[in-house]
Amino acid sequence: xxxxxxxxxxxxxxxxxxxxxxxxxxxxxxxxxxxxxxxxxxxxxxxxxxxxxxxxxxxxxxxxxxxxxxxxxxxxxxxxxxxxxxxxxxxxxxxxxxxxxxxxxxxxxxxxxxxxxxxxxxxxxxxxxxxxxxxxxxxxxxxxxxxxxxxxxxxxxxxxxxxxxxxxxxxxxxxxxxxxxxxxxxxxxxxxxxxxxxxxxxxxxxxxxxxxxxxxxxxxxxxxxxxxxxxxxxxxxxxxxxxxxxxxxxxxxxxxxxxxxxxxxxxxxxxxxxxxxxxxxxxxxxxxxxxxxxxxxxxxxxxxxxxxxxxxxxxxxxxxxxxxxxxxxxxxxxxxxxxxxxxxxxxxxxxxxxxxxxxxxxxxxxxxxxxxxxxxxxxxxx
Amino acid sequence: xxxxxxxxxxxxxxxxxxxxxxxxxxxxxxxxxxxxxxxxxxxxxxxxxxxxxxxxxxxxxxxxxxxxxxxxxxxxxxxxxxxxxxxxxxxxxxxxxxxxxxxxxxxxxxxxxxxxxxxxxxxxxxxxxxxxxxxxxxxxxxxxxxxxxxxxxxxxxxxxxxxxxxxxxxxxxxxxxxxxxxxxxxxxxxxxxxxxxxxxxxxxxxxxxxxxxxxxxxxxxxxxxxxxxxxxxxxxxxxxxxxxxxxxxxxxxxxxxxxxxxxxxxxxxxxxxx
Numbered sequence: 001x002x003x004x005x006x007x008x009x010x011x012x013x014x015x016x017x018x019x020x021x022x023x024x025x026x027x028x029x030x031x032x033x034x035x036x037x038x039x040x041x042x043x044x045x046x047x048x049x050x051x052x053x054x055x056x057x058x059x060x061x062x063x064x065x066x067x068x069x070x071x072x073x074x075x076x077x078x079x080x081x082x083x084x085x086x087x088x089x090x091x092x093x094x095x096x097x098x099x100x101x102x103x104x105x106x107x108x109x110x111x112x113x114x115x116x117x118x119x120x121x122x123x124x125x126x127x128x129x130x131x132x133x134x135x136x137x138x139x140x141x142x143x144x145x146x147x148x149x150x151x152x153x154x155x156x157x158x159x160x161x162x163x164x165x166x167x168x169x170x171x172x173x174x175x176x177x178x179x180x181x182x183x184x185x186x187x188x189x190x191x192x193x194x195x196x197x198x199x200x201x202x203x204x205x206x207x208x209x210x211x212x213x214x215x216x217x218x219x220x221x222x223x224x225x226x227x228x229x230x231x232x233x234x235x236x237x238x239x240x241x242x243x244x245x246x247x248x249x250x251x252x253x254x255x256x257x258x259x260x261x262x263x264x265x266x267x268x269x270x271x272x273x274x275x276x277x278x279x280x281x282x283x284x285x286x287x288x289x290x291x292x293x294x295x296x297x298x299x300x301x302x303x304x305x306x307x308x309x310x311x312x313x314x315x316x317x318x319x320x321x322x323x324x325x326x327x328x329x330x331x332x333x334x335x336x337x338x339x340x341x342x343x344x345x346x347x348x349x350x351x352x353x354x355x356x357x358x359x360x361x362x363x364x365x366x367x368x369x370x371x372x373x374x375x376x377x378x379x380x381x382x
Numbered sequence: 383x384x385x386x387x388x389x390x391x392x393x394x395x396x397x398x399x400x401x402x403x404x405x406x407x408x409x410x411x412x413x414x415x416x417x418x419x420x421x422x423x424x425x426x427x428x429x430x431x432x433x434x435x436x437x438x439x440x441x442x443x444x445x446x447x448x449x450x451x452x453x454x455x456x457x458x459x460x461x462x463x464x465x466x467x468x469x470x471x472x473x474x475x476x477x478x479x480x481x482x483x484x485x486x487x488x489x490x491x492x493x494x495x496x497x498x499x500x501x502x503x504x505x506x507x508x509x510x511x512x513x514x515x516x517x518x519x520x521x522x523x524x525x526x527x528x529x530x531x532x533x534x535x536x537x538x539x540x541x542x543x544x545x546x547x548x549x550x551x552x553x554x555x556x557x558x559x560x561x562x563x564x565x566x567x568x569x570x571x572x573x574x575x576x577x578x579x580x581x582x583x584x585x586x587x588x589x590x591x592x593x594x595x596x597x598x599x600x601x602x603x604x605x606x607x608x609x610x611x612x613x614x615x616x617x618x619x620x621x622x623x624x625x626x627x628x629x630x631x632x633x634x635x636x637x638x639x640x641x642x643x644x645x646x647x648x649x650x651x652x653x654x655x656x
Contacts, residue, residue, distance in 0.1 A: 029472050064497075065464075067464035068464045068467050070468065071465035076473060229432070234457065243456075
């Protein structure tokens with residue numbers, strides 16, 4: 001057996017750093033299907049999982065990969081899959097199953113430019129709304145966006161911790177640029193990595209109600225083989241997990257699975273504020289686009305313009321209150337993202353007309369340059 | 383004191399979620415009989431019930447997971463096998479049974495069946511074949527006989543059906559049997575064998591759907607049972623390529639295939655434990 005946490009200084013691309021983050025988080029089951037630019041995650045897991053007593057399986061498609069990680073999680077394993085646009089589309093139905101059965105797992109989308117086959121080898125951030133609403137029905141999701149190999153390492157651990165704490169599939173919305181970018185990655189000592197585990201049942205097995213929530217709105221999870229004789233279904237169900245086909249049961253279940261996220265926003269949402277204290281123009285960005293945004297803020301400040309950046313580490317749930325508050329005190333907001341305006345719609349919604357909101361973005365295939373952003377900042381204050 | 387209520391207890395009550403009865407299956411439907419045989423087989427293995435998990439897809443048969451008092455998972459349409467694959471690999475001590483219908487396992491889920499068989503994944507797959515999609519009202523399936531009438535083939539089915547044992551054999555399943563729900567003793571025996579062996583086991587069970595398939599083809603449940611009785615050709619060990627499922631010519635039944643080869647998990651362990 002090799003160590004799961006490769007403590008030390010490494011030079012890794014984002015995909016490999018993600019895989020190492022998963023192992024450090026305790027992931028011991030990976031099911032996947034090859035797809036550019038996420039393949040290296042599967043390749044690395046295929047090499048590393050047997051070294052730590054885990055299992056890797058290459059499935060016949062992304063539909064089965066998503067199904068397999070849910071099954072593994074129901075048997076007690078921390079599980080993960082990784083994909084890109086076309087595969088992400090195929091995973092949508094079983095993301096909904098994971099939401100409804102409340103099954104922890106992590107799904108990495110190393111985004112490439114779409115729609116359809118698009119630009120397989122070039123980055124984009126075009127799946128952000130799909131991440132939010134891609135599976136049918138009304139639900140809440142958690143999605144993180146990393147900007148570097150180091151950050152995807154940590155965010156993968158965070159994603160597992162959130163999925164375990166709140167019992168749902170958590171998405172890491174990376175992109176081709178972060179996935180294929182090699183940089184220094186420092187992996188800390190395992191004692192420095194805080195891990196969370198799903199809440200577990202206590203008390204009499206015959207009285208256990210698999211969907212009776214605990215204090216934070218999350219129900220303890222019994223695994224297959226433990227004697228609780230649970231029933232899990234994608235149908236609308238009651239506390240017993242039994243199907244109930246009524247509007248009342250639907251309201252109760254959907255309120256609960258959305259409520260456990262909505263009531264814990266402060267614990268879930270993470271952002272970084274950069275030079276925002278006195279900012280007159282605020283950039284809002286996430287993932288790879290934050291790197292250009294940071295450079296643009298510094299360049300604008302050099303030119304005497306008070307610019308700042310709200311960097312979203314968590315994109316979903318969207319930090320609505322922070323954007324509302326920002327809109328009240330700046331002259332303008334600029335969304336920076338590699339699409340034609342997805343998170344931009346959220347920024348506009350939360351700005352509520354208090355400040356003008358403009359977009360710096362394109363359809364994907366190359367990074368946004370700091371110069372493009374600086375130009376837009378100047379327009380905003382001009 | 384034994385009151386009258388205790389005499390009304392069904393011998394399989396311990397394996398049933400009795401608080402979910404009555405079930406949704408129609409009068410004359412064959413799924414219940416297959417379900418009973420499966421529970422009797424699970425009990426007869428003597429294995430601890432808590433070490434058996436049942437996984438279903440969507441459809442009438444897929445509701446089976448909701449009635450069994452074991453760890454049970456009612457998943458998405460067609461995806462019971464990959465869900466079960468993840469479950470089995472994460473906890474190899476579990477005996478994982480997939481209980482689902484022909485539409486679920488062989489149309490929308492066909493790709494997963496062939497690959498799980500190829501991998502010799504250690505699962506027991508029980509397919510109730512009622513020749514159509516029952517839950518949605520009797521549409522054509524990948525098993526509907528040529529020229530049969532369904533609600534989506536009102537003029538007769540232009541397609542040829544799968545011969546499931548042959549498909550399973552070609553894909554590498556290591557245990558293959560076909561029975562009808564009339565042959566409960568043989569069926570229970572086959573399920574018991576499948577549960578106690580290692581490898582990908584596939585059991586097809588023909589069962590009438592009087593509401594869907596029967597009504598469109600002017601076959602009452604009893605008519606179909608008569609066909610099962612009269613057309614059955616029990617031929618254990620038959621070459622799967624020579625088995626037939628033809629309501630007029632005959633229906634080959636039996637345990638056709640049983641052989642050993644390493645499972646996915648065994649091979650994975652061998653390959654990765656250097």
